[in-house]
Amino acid sequence: xxxxxxxxxxxxxxxxxxxxxxxxxxxxxxxxxxxxxxxxxxxxxxxxxxxxxxxxxxxxxxxxxxxxxxxxxxxxxxxxxxxxxxxxxxxx
Numbered sequence: 001x002x003x004x005x006x007x008x009x010x011x012x013x014x015x016x017x018x019x020x021x022x023x024x025x026x027x028x029x030x031x032x033x034x035x036x037x038x039x040x041x042x043x044x045x046x047x048x049x050x051x052x053x054x055x056x057x058x059x060x061x062x063x064x065x066x067x068x069x070x071x072x073x074x075x076x077x078x079x080x081x082x083x084x085x086x087x088x089x090x091x092x
Contacts, residue, residue, distance in 0.1 A: 027058035035064035
């Protein structure tokens with residue numbers, strides 16, 4: 001069940017996990033997993049955050065660390081460059 005966007009904070013996306021409004025989300029053991037936004041036109045999954053924390057019973061709010069901040073992009077850039085190298089097809 002998807003979460004509903006609640007707020008954009010400096011480093012976080014706050015998501016609703018209120019089941020009464022049809023929202024769901026993450027719980028214990030999900031930390032470090034991806035948080036995707038699904039493009040309503042193409043259905044493409046866009047990584048927007050990394051699952052981090054929420055309320056203790058996992059039913060009210062979840063917080064995803066944003067991947068579009070300057071600090072995060074500086075950290076990820078060398079890792080993504082390596083991934084590009086690893087994913088290149090071998091030369092004939």
